[in-house]
Amino acid sequence: DCSSITSIKIPDSVTSIGEAAFGGCVNLASITIPDSVTIIGARTFQTCSSLTSIEIPDSVTSIGSYAFGYCNNLTSITIPDSVTSIGEFAFYDCSSLASITIPDGITSIEHGAFEGCDSLTSITIPSSVTSIGYSAFAFCDSLTSITIPDSVTSIGEHAFSYCSRLTSITLPNSVTSIERYAFADCSSLTSITVPDSVTSIGRGVFFGCSSLTSITVASGNPVYHSAGNCIIETNSKTLVVGCKNSVIPTDGSVTSIGEEDSFAGCYSLMSITIPGNITSIGDRAFCVCTNLTSAIFEDPEGWYVTQTFGATSGIDLASSDLSNPATAAEYLTNIYWNYYWYKR
Secondary structure, eight states, X not given: OOTTOOEEEOOTTOOEEOTTSSTTOTTOOEEEOOTTOOEEOTTTTTTOTTOOEEEOOTTOOEEOTTTTTTOTTOOEEEOOTTOOEEOTTTTTXXXXXXXXXXXXXXXXXXXXXXXXXXXXXXXXXXXXXXXXXXXXXXXXXXXXXXXXXXXXXXXXXTTTTTOTTOOOOBOOTTOOEEOTTTTTTOTTOOEEEEOTTOOEEOTTTTTTOTTOOEEEEOTTOSSEEEETTEEEETTTTEEEEOOTTOOOOOSSSOOEEOTTTSSTTOTTOOEEEEOTTOOEEOTTTTTTOTTOOXXXXXXXXXXXXXXXXXXXXXXXXXXXXXXXXXXXXXXXXXXXXXXXXXXX
């Protein structure tokens, strides 16, 4: 039991602080780490809830997973440029941490590294970073801005999900992959521009972004283009991302509304027109569109639904039902929300 320890000075002979060495020392308020230390191990200071600040010497090269996890009174920390590795969940739920500087030696921001740091208002990612991992900044709900350098090539699943005060983000022209739910439930995000370097967009990347009104893909993108505030996969003619202001093109450039979350979580979407050129709608496409009350099918004839992808038959939908915008909306969002829709 280390609950009686309030301060500690580590001797100069120590080069590595082992796994969970001070984990659970809830009254530890002060610690001095000598410049002989090169490694801070996994869970070293986990749940040291009285720790408010700590200075890491420039001898340290590695900070282990959950090293400072649940240090929810930690308000400031200096990470020296010597650090080249920050482990998964290293600062998980450090809810009082208001600012942090990521050193230039870091190449990857790992899974959940800063998840739940809900006092962080801004962060600058150094140009050494090439990937932002799963949930790296998820639930940082005070984060209003973030600068992503043009070294980053991939943004992982849920990387910025539930950053509810993030109003804008600029994606550099180096990013090639945005994985699923990367910006899910960023409810203050109003606009996004996808650069021409992006060749892979995962499902539900903007799920629950209820304030999103403008979606643009840079001209010259070889895989996607935008029209009517929709992201469209050009070759397959599939709409992959929409928002509350989306107008589905009627020029034949779109024939399918993509499966799994293309409009899902658009809480502000109230009305949608399904043009006659649409011949399929994926399952979950309008999942959790709780305020969608009007769906206008320009051609309501010949639609059926099935829970088997690509099936040539299923439950036939009466054209009279799909001619009623309220009934059609109920079908899309509730009754047949998890079915594949096809038009004969």
